[in-house]
Amino acid sequence: MTESQRPQGGLRSDQVSGLILSALALYVGWLNREFPVGTLAEPGPGYVPMLLAIGLGLIGLLIAVLGSRSSALSGMVWPEAIRALVIMTACVLATLALERIGYRITVAALLVFFFGVVERKSWWMTATVAVAFSLASHYVVGVLLKVPLPRGPWGF
Amino acid sequence: MVETLNSLMHGFAVAFQPEVMMYAFFGCIIGTLVGMMPGLGPLAGISLLLPATFGLNPIIAIVLLAGVYYGAMYGGSTTSILMRIPGEAASVMTCVDGYAMTQQGRAGPALAIAAIGSFVAGTLGVLGLMLLAPTLASFALRFGPPEYTALLLVGLFVLAYMSGGSMLKTLAMAVFGLLLGMIGIDVMSGYTRFSFGITELGDGVGIVPVAVGLFGISEILMTAGQSDPPKVQRPTLRQLVPTASDLRQSAAPIMRGSLLGFMIGIIPGSAHVISSFVSYGLERRLSKHPERFGNGAIEGVAGPESANNAAATGAFVPMLALGIPTGPVTAVMLAAIMVHGILPGPMLIEQQPELFWGFVASMYVGNVVLLILNLPMVGVFVSLLRIPYAYLYPCILAFCILGCYSVSNSTMDVWIMLVMGVVGYALRKFGFDLAPVALGLVLGPMLELSLRQALAMSGGDYGIFLDRPIALTMLGFAVLLLLFAVKPLIFKGKDWRSKVGLDEPADS
Numbered sequence: 001m002t003e004s005q006r007p008q009g010g011l012r013s014d015q016v017s018g019l020i021l022s023a024l025a026l027y028v029g030w031l032n033r034e035f036p037v038g039t040l041a042e043p044g045p046g047y048v049p050m051l052l053a054i055g056l057g058l059i060g061l062l063i064a065v066l067g068s069r070s071s072a073l074s075g076m077v078w079p080e081a082i083r084a085l086v087i088m089t090a091c092v093l094a095t096l097a098l099e100r101i102g103y104r105i106t107v108a109a110l111l112v113f114f115f116g117v118v119e120r121k122s123w124w125m126t127a128t129v130a131v132a133f134s135l136a137s138h139y140v141v142g143v144l145l146k147v148p149l150p151r152g153p154w155g156f
Numbered sequence: 157m158v159e160t161l162n163s164l165m166h167g168f169a170v171a172f173q174p175e176v177m178m179y180a181f182f183g184c185i186i187g188t189l190v191g192m193m194p195g196l197g198p199l200a201g202i203s204l205l206l207p208a209t210f211g212l213n214p215i216i217a218i219v220l221l222a223g224v225y226y227g228a229m230y231g232g233s234t235t236s237i238l239m240r241i242p243g244e245a246a247s248v249m250t251c252v253d254g255y256a257m258t259q260q261g262r263a264g265p266a267l268a269i270a271a272i273g274s275f276v277a278g279t280l281g282v283l284g285l286m287l288l289a290p291t292l293a294s295f296a297l298r299f300g301p302p303e304y305t306a307l308l309l310v311g312l313f314v315l316a317y318m319s320g321g322s323m324l325k326t327l328a329m330a331v332f333g334l335l336l337g338m339i340g341i342d343v344m345s346g347y348t349r350f351s352f353g354i355t356e357l358g359d360g361v362g363i364v365p366v367a368v369g370l371f372g373i374s375e376i377l378m379t380a381g382q383s384d385p386p387k388v389q390r391p392t393l394r395q396l397v398p399t400a401s402d403l404r405q406s407a408a409p410i411m412r413g414s415l416l417g418f419m420i421g422i423i424p425g426s427a428h429v430i431s432s433f434v435s436y437g438l439e440r441r442l443s444k445h446p447e448r449f450g451n452g453a454i455e456g457v458a459g460p461e462s463a464n465n466a467a468a469t470g471a472f473v474p475m476l477a478l479g480i481p482t483g484p485v486t487a488v489m490l491a492a493i494m495v496h497g498i499l500p501g502p503m504l505i506e507q508q509p510e511l512f513w514g515f516v517a518s519m520y521v522g523n524v525v526l527l528i529l530n531l532p533m534v535g536v537f538v539s540l541l542r543i544p545y546a547y548l549y550p551c552i553l554a555f556c557i558l559g560c561y562s563v564s565n566s567t568m569d570v571w572i573m574l575v576m577g578v579v580g581y582a583l584r585k586f587g588f589d590l591a592p593v594a595l596g597l598v599l600g601p602m603l604e605l606s607l608r609q610a611l612a613m614s615g616g617d618y619g620i621f622l623d624r625p626i627a628l629t630m631l632g633f634a635v636l637l638l639l640f641a642v643k644p645l646i647f648k649g650k651d652w653r654s655k656v657g658l659d660e661p662a663d664s
Binding site for chain 2: 013014016017021024028031032035036039040041042043044045046047048049052053055056059060062063066070076078080083084086087088091092094095098099103107110111114115118119121129133134137141147148149150
């Protein structure tokens with residue numbers, strides 16, 4: 001680690017990640033209250049999750065405590081965050097549409113969005129690749145491998 | 157020995173029948189393609205093909221399905237090396253150094269070594285299956301729940317100790333994976349845990365959506381904002397040939413991976429997944445320059461790839477000799493045999509010599525077919541990189557969605573993949589290693605079940621782990637590993653990671 005990555009003061013990345021893991025462990029422990037823990041000799045369904053939650057919580061705390069020499073949180077850069085958000089939003093919409101409008105239309109629309117809108121490729125190339133990929137992948141997986149892929153209300 | 161050779165010759169007579177060879181060839185091609193497709197994997201491929209084998213004779217059916225299985229082991233490495241997307245779970249470790257080699261412009265040698273390693277391991281594995289099956293299978297038969305518990309704990313400690321980054325972070329990710337494995341119905345009590353009322357989560361979280369999300373989607377998200385997208389390599393055929401140095405560096409890892417993979421493969425569980433993790437850890441541990449691992453060490457490709465192929469072959473030992481499936485893949489293959497009225501078990505070799513020896517011989521043939529298919533076709537696979545990234549990543553995303561949906565024809569797996577993609581992205585930003593999450597997910601349910609079964613066997617007495625020699629030996633090894641792992645926390649700067657500059661003592 002270089003000195004430039006260790007500015008004075010401020011939260012460190014390991015401190016934050018360690019605390020997040022400990023918070024996750026607390027949440028799991030809280031969810032686990034619904035399941036009988038049993039005894040040491042006769043563990044119940046909540047026994048192993050409880051042990052794991054305790055383990056994760058302790059490890060998270062150790063990471064946080066020992067994380068004072070990790071890189072500063074303020075030094076972390078997220079240049080890809082907006083594009084990543086766009087990608088995830090498109091994927092979420094595609095997943096929502098998959099069983100409603102069918103595989104072929106969903107994938108074609110998803111690819112048109114990426115090629116045409118995000119990557120700004122020419123429209124004829126966008127349309128060709130999107131439709132070709134959609135139909136070809138459906139043929140290989142849906143027809144040759146006989147995987148039942150979702151169809152839309154129009155039958156395809 | 158003479159009898160074995162005679163039987164093998166008989167097997168080759170069966171395997172060289174044109175129809176059997178044709179189906180072995182088809183199986184290998186389908187397997188390679190299935191292994192390359194993120195999300196499909198050998199289990200999905202075999203499950204999809206199973207109904208098609210009902211009309212075939214049992215020898216052809218099992219030869220076809222086995223071809224898909226070990227073909228997928230070959231194919232799984234391709235997308236791992238080229239795109240950092242594991243085609244199937246066992247290829248997770250290949251992503252690490254295989255993809256690093258691709259980024260350095262050495263995709264060709266990585267693919268070639270993966271194919272050569274897979275061939276050597278597959279061939280040695282068949283040799284082991286043929287010669288050592290009865291002895292090794294009887295040893296694995298001694299394993300009960302206490303031994304499994306001990307073995308799985310050893311696996312986790314090995315992972316933590318061998319990890320290249322922060323041991324605490326590795327452990328945290330392993331525990332996170334184990335917790336993911338707790339989602340779903342508890343088989344011993346019937347409780348549905350952590351499902352948030354979502355019916356589909358009752359079956360638990362599958363390894364495929366988690367692996368594709370953690371490794372595939374997160375990679376796409378990480379590279380999304382780069383003004384300079386990942387550079388593509390355009391190697392000539394000559395550049396695909398590994399150098400003498402590559403071959404020299406890979407020879408020992410291939411042999412070690414083959415032996416290790418075969419030994420782990422005969423033990424029930426997701427052996428081929430575990431074997432690649434253990435092999436990777438072993439190679440890093442044995443290396444004089446462990447800091448190269450994660451940065452394109454060819455040993456990190458050769459070892460795990462050999463191990464997962466040898467493990468795939470090793471998995472056939474208890475399946476054929478004892479009729480015990482070692483995992484879901486072999487369970488489906490046993491079902492394919494039983495459909496034809498053949499009872500798997502110790503009498504199978506005696507009663508169905510044509511099936512057993514024909515199968516063994518077909519695997520020799522299949523490995524040669526796969527080597528021929530994969531080495532010249534390495535160039536075809538590498539040409540995938542010639543596609544501009546702007547076209548490639550949306551297609552990969554669509555393939556990820558398709559692959560995950562195909563596993564159980566449910567959008568739930570796609571949702572899991574997307575969530576794990578975001579989680580993987582965040583974890584990578586914070587410097588966490590993702591591979592232990594995948595391993596933890598696989599081991600979690602097995603560890604919990606074996607622990608509780610062991611305690612049920614002993615009436616709640618933990619002494620059962622000390623009374624049984626195999627479990628005791630493995631637990632002793634686990635404790636030893638734990639002590640070595642804890643040592644750097646107490647004596648700062650004494651860990652092997654800090655000695656080679658892999659990590660800082662403060663958080664190791």
